Amino acid sequence: MTEQMENIRKRAGKCAEVIKSQKSVHVVSHIDADGLSSAGIICTALERAGIEYSTRFVKQLDETTLDKIADENPGLVIFTDLGSGMCEPMKARGIRAVVSDHHRPQGELEFPELHLNPHLFGANGSYELSGSGTTYILASALGKNRDLADLAIVGAVGDMQHLKMGQLTGINREILEEGVEAGVLRHKKDLTLFGKQTRPIFKLLQYSSDPYLPGLTGDEDACIEFLKERGVRFSKEERWRRWIELEAPEKQKLVSGLVQYCLHLGLPTYKIERLVGEVYELLKEREGTEMRDASEYATLLNATARYDHAEIGLAVCMGNREEAYEDARKLLAEHRQNLVNGLVYVKKEGVTELENIQYFNAGSEIKETIVGIIAGMSSTIVSNRNLPIIAFANTDGGIKVSARATQDLIRRGVNLSEAMEKISAEVGGAGGGHDIAAGATIPEGTRDEFTQKLDSFIGNQLKK
Ligand code: C5P
Ligand code: C5P
Ligand code: ZN
Numbered sequence: 001m002t003e004q005m006e007n008i009r010k011r012a013g014k015c016a017e018v019i020k021s022q023k024s025v026h027v028v029s030h031i032d033a034d035g036l037s038s039a040g041i042i043c044t045a046l047e048r049a050g051i052e053y054s055t056r057f058v059k060q061l062d063e064t065t066l067d068k069i070a071d072e073n074p075g076l077v078i079f080t081d082l083g084s085g086m087c088e089p090m091k092a093r094g095i096r097a098v099v100s101d102h103h104r105p106q107g108e109l110e111f112p113e114l115h116l117n118p119h120l121f122g123a124n125g126s127y128e129l130s131g132s133g134t135t136y137i138l139a140s141a142l143g144k145n146r147d148l149a150d151l152a153i154v155g156a157v158g159d160m161q162h163l164k165m166g167q168l169t170g171i172n173r174e175i176l177e178e179g180v181e182a183g184v185l186r187h188k189k190d191l192t193l194f195g196k197q198t199r200p201i202f203k204l205l206q207y208s209s210d211p212y213l214p215g216l217t218g219d220e221d222a223c224i225e226f227l228k229e230r231g232v233r234f235s236k237e238e239r240w241r242r243w244i245e246l247e248a249p250e251k252q253k254l255v256s257g258l259v260q261y262c263l264h265l266g267l268p269t270y271k272i273e274r275l276v277g278e279v280y281e282l283l284k285e286r287e288g289t290e291m292r293d294a295s296e297y298a299t300l301l302n303a304t305a306r307y308d309h310a311e312i313g314l315a316v317c318m319g320n321r322e323e324a325y326e327d328a329r330k331l332l333a334e335h336r337q338n339l340v341n342g343l344v345y346v347k348k349e350g351v352t353e354l355e356n357i358q359y360f361n362a363g364s365e366i367k368e369t370i371v372g373i374i375a376g377m378s379s380t381i382v383s384n385r386n387l388p389i390i391a392f393a394n395t396d397g398g399i400k401v402s403a404r405a406t407q408d409l410i411r412r413g414v415n416l417s418e419a420m421e422k423i424s425a426e427v428g429g430a431g432g433g434h435d436i437a438a439g440a441t442i443p444e445g446t447r448d449e450f451t452q453k454l455d456s457f458i459g460n461q462l463k464k
Contacts (some may be wrong), residue, residue, distance in 0.1 A: 001174070002171070002174065004118075004121050004122060004123050004170075004171060005137075005171055005174055007121045008116065008118070008121050008123075008134075008137055008171070009137060009140070009141065011114075011115075011116055011120075011121075012116055012137045012138045012140070012141040013141045014113070014114060015098045015100070015114045015116055015138055015141065016138065016141035016142045018076065018098065018114060019046075019049075019051065019076065019078065019098060019142060020049065020051070020142065022051060022075065022076050023051065023052060024051065024052035024053060024054070024075065025046065025051060025052075025053050025074075025075065025076045025077070025078055026053070026054050026055075026056065026069070026072075026074035026075065026076070026077045026078070027039055027042055027043060027046075027053050027054070027055045027056070027077075027078050027080065028055075028056045028057075028058065028061070028069065028077055028078070028079050028080070028082070028083075029055070029056075029057055029058075029079075029080045029081055029082065029131075029310075030057070030058065030059075030060075030080070030081040030082045030131065031057045031058065031059055031305040031306055031310055031369065032081075032158065032159075032301070032302055032305055032306065033154065033155060033157075033158025033159070033297075033298035033299070033301040033302050033305075034081050034130050034131045034132050034155035034156070034158045034159045034298075035057065035080065035081040035082070035131060035155075035305065035310075036057075036155075036301045036304070036305050036310060036313040036314055036317055037130075037131075037132035037135075037151040037152065037154045037155035037158065037298075037301065037317060038080035038081040038100070038131045038132040038134075038135040038155060039055060039057070039080060039310075039314055039317070040132075040148075040151050040314060040317025040318055041080075041132055041135045041136050041139050041145070041148045041151050041152065041317075042078055042080055042100070042135050042138065042139060043055065043314065043318060044139070044145070044148060044317075044318055045138075045139035045142045045143060045145050045148070046142075048142075048143055048144075048145065049142050049143050054074075055310075055311075055314065056069075057305060057310035057314075058082070059368075059369060060082065060439070060441070061079070061082045061083060061085070061086045062086075062430060062441070063089055066086065066089050066090060066093055066095065067093070069093075069095060070093040070094065070095055075096065076096050076097070076098065077095055077096065077097045077098070078097075078098045078100065079097060079098070079099045079100065079101065080100045080101070080131055080132075080134075080135045081100075081101060081102070081103075081130075081131025081132070081135070081155070082101055082103065082131070083097065083099035083100075083101045084099055084101040084102075084103045084104070084105040084106070084115070084117050084119070085103055085104070085105065085106040085107075085421075085432045086106075087099065087105070087106075087107060087115065088107040097114065098114040098116070098138075099114065099115045099116065099117065100116045100117075100131070100134045100135045100138050101116070101117050101125075101131055101134065102117060102118050102119070102125035102126075102129055102130055102131050102133070102134050103117075103125060103131075103417075103432060103433060103434065104119060104125065104417045104418075104432060104433070104434065104435075105117055105119055105120065106421060106432060116134050116137070116138055117134065118134065118171065123170055123171055124170065125434065126161070126164075126434040126435055126436055126437075127161045127162075127163075127164040127165075127169065127170070127172075128161075128169060128170025128171050128172060129156075129161075129170060129171040129172055130152070130155045130156040130158075130159045130161055130172065131155055131159075132151055132152045132153075132154065132155025132156065132158075133152045133155065133156055133171060133172055133175050135152070136148055136149060136151070136152035136175055137171075137175075146178055146179070146181075146182040146184075147182055147184050147284075149175050149176070149178050149179030149182060149184060149185060150179055150184045150185050150282045150283075150284065150294075151317060152172075152175050152179070153168070153172070153175065153176055153179060153185060153280050153282075153294050154282070154294045154297045154298050154301070155298070156168060156172050156175075157280060157294040157295050157297075157298050158298030158299075158301065158302065159437075160376075160437075162277070162278060162280075164407060166273075166274075166277045166278060167187075167277065167278035168187075168278070168280075176280070183283060184282065184283055184284055185280060185281065185282060185283060186280075186281045186283055187278050187279070187280050187281070188278070188279060188281070189276055189277065189278060189279075190251075190276065190277075190278075190279045191204070191243065191251070191254075191255055191258075191275060191276060191279075192210075192274060192275060192276060192277040192279065193205070193207075193208050193243075193275070194207065194208075194295060194296070194299070195207070195242075195243075195296065196242065196243035196244055196279070196293060196296075197242065197243075197244055197287065197288055197289060197290065197292045197293045197296055198242065198288065198289070198290055198296060199242060199243075200239075200240030200241070200242060201227060201232065201240060201241060201242065201243055201246070201254075202220065202223040202224045202226075202227055202240060203223075204243060205217070205223040205226065205227075205258075206218065206219065206220050206223045209343075209377050210274060210377075210379075211262070211267065211271040211272065211274050211275060212381070213258075213261070213262070214265055214267075215265070216261075226257075226261070227254075230253060230254060230257045231250075231253070232246070232250065232254060242288065244287060244288065255275065255276060258275055259272055259275065262275070279293065279294070279295070280293070280294035280295075281293060281294070282294065282297065285297075286321075290329070290332070291316070299332065299335070300313070300316070300328050300329070300332050301313040301316070301317070301328075302335065302370075302373070303328065303331040303332040303334070303335035303336075304316070304327075304328050304331050306335070306367070306369040306370050306373075307331055307334070307335070307367075307369070309327070309331060312324050312327050312328050312331065313328060316328050335370070338366075338367065338370060339370065339373065339374060339377065341366075342362070342365075342366045342370065342371070342374035342377075343374060343377060343378060343381065345362065345365050345366060346360055346362075346374065346378045346381065347381050349361075351378070351382050351389070353384060353387060354387075354451070354455045355455055355459060356387065356388075356455050356456070356458040356459040356462060357387055357388050357389075357390050357451075357454060357455050357458055358382060358384060358387045358388070358389055358390070359389070359390040359391065359392065359451060360378075360389075360390075360391055360392070361391075361392040361393075361447070362374075362391060362392065362393040362394075363392075363393065363394055364393070364394045366391075366393055367393070368393040368394065368395040368400035371391045371392075371393040371400060371402050372391065372402035372404070372437070372439060374391065375389050375390070375391035375402045375403070375404045376404045376437070378391075379404065379406070385406060386406075386408070386409070387409075388403055388404065388405040388406075388409055388414060388416060388458060389403070389404050389405075390402070390403050390451070390454065391403075392447060395441060397444070398429065398441050398442060398443050398444055399441070399442050399443070399444060399446070399447055400439070400440075400441055401420065401424070401429075401431065401439055401440040401441070401442060401450070402437075402438075402439045403416045403419070403420060403433075403437070403438045403439065403440075404416070404436070404437050405435070405436050405437070406436075407436070410435050410436055412462055413461045413462050413463075413464050414435070414458060414461050414462065415435045415461060416433065416434070416435060416436065416437065416438035417432050417433045417434050417435055417438045418435075418461075419438070419454060419457050419458055419461065420432055420433060420438040420439060420440040421438075421440075422457065423440075423450060423453045423454045423457055424440035424441070424442050424450070426453060427442050427443065427446040427449055427450050427453070428442070428443045428446065429441050429442030429443060429446070429450075
């Protein structure tokens with residue numbers, strides 16, 4: 001065990017002691033894949049420990065939400081995948097809290113003493129440990145919960161923590177190895193395109209956004225033709241096979257066919273290399289289902305929680321493979337359609353370039369809870385990848401901002417979390433997140449001011 005892991009485990013032990021002394025607790029988590037995996041982990045661990053719990057899922061933890069929580073006088077509250085930016089306001093309201101989060105902490109860190117966050121132990125919360133990984137460590141301190149390592153990896157992949165190095169690193173890797181030992185996880189090098197368990201192969205190509213495959217992405221006929229030319233046949237029932245149904249030599253042939261295709265088009269090597277990477281399989285799950293693949297599982301969860309149906313995703317995380325799973329799959333179909341529509345909208349409306357940022361305004365055309373995902377995906381359709389992409393969408397009583405950067409920009413000094421926190425506060429809003437992906441809510445009517453200020457703030461980050 002690394003020293004970092006040892007220190008986090010020690011703190012987790014303290015948190016677990018306090019939790020174990022409770023008859024019931026209130027769990028508050030975030031409405032995305034990592035937040036749901038976190039909740040799935042802690043709720044399962046609580047159930048196993050015989051502690052009652054209630055749950056609440058929020059878009060972000062703001063003062064209004066904390067007021068509501070404090071009013072309910074819920075006893076001990078466990079915050080997962082959020083909370084590290086709101087420790088002071090929790091204290092001010094007398095909320096007794098355990099915080100298990102990985103967002104960049106803000107303000108006073110001494111409260112609560114029961115604060116579990118990789119940043120407090122010298123680890124990077126953007127790619128070395130997710131909310132669900134942090135919560136897995138907490139669950140391990142509560143009892144025998146090693147089998148939950150699979151959900152920890154789903155959360156990390158949902159937050160795209162594996163993309164930085166092409167594989168999970170840091171404490172995430174230690175958790176992965178624990179899961180492998182426990183027999184619940186397997187990792188291997190494979191095609192990275194989305195949908196290997198559940199989708200016909202041509203769809204993998206058709207919807208490939210990272211890398212974007214010119215001539216294939218978005219063109220069903222071209223994808224089918226591409227596969228036929230390379231000898232990939234229908235199955236006996238005249239049905240397109242899925243990736244997992246191909247024999248190993250067929251897979252190899254197809255991967256090298258894709259690589260050659262990209263080389264021929266002159267795509268840069270770093271993009272072509274992204275076709276193959278480490279992928280994560282959940283061995284307890286049935287083959288051919290979303291849950292078997294960490295990335296597909298994460299998308300299934302996003303399809304529930306981001307549409308006000310966190311309870312469905314939580315039930316799936318806690319093992320329901322019947323009604324909740326069926327409901328989740330229906331939501332997934334709608335989610336996919338919304339992502340496609342969102343991208344089409346961005347392409348049509350275009351993106352405005354300033355000196356140091358680029359932005360688009362989705363108004364009410366894209367739901368604020370998925371505009372961040374679309375901002376991330378749209379990096380493949382914008383002409384300039386060297387500028388952070390900022391998205392605006394309408395939300396109740398304000399404007400939602402989502403920001404996404406690239407590894408290259410981070411290396412050059414960009415930190416979106418810092419930028420969102422500072423500039424949103426300057427216009428009367430609030431925000432935070434990670435260096436590479438952050439968000440904020442700002443008051444109506446402040447968009448232009450915010451955009452100008454952000455452009456020059458990011459300019460200064462790049463100069464340092
Ligand atoms: O709140 P939370 O930490 O769960 O959300 C992180 C967000 O950052 C996710 O939506 C994830 O997809 C995004 N992200 C990204 N690119 C990365 C890392 C994270 O878009 N390289
Ligand atoms: O909503 P979106 O996916 O763009 O969020 C990106 C990151 O910014 C997430 O980690 C989220 O928790 C964080 N965020 C925040 N405060 C907000 C909105 C988003 O800290 N008001
Ligand atoms: Zn997270």
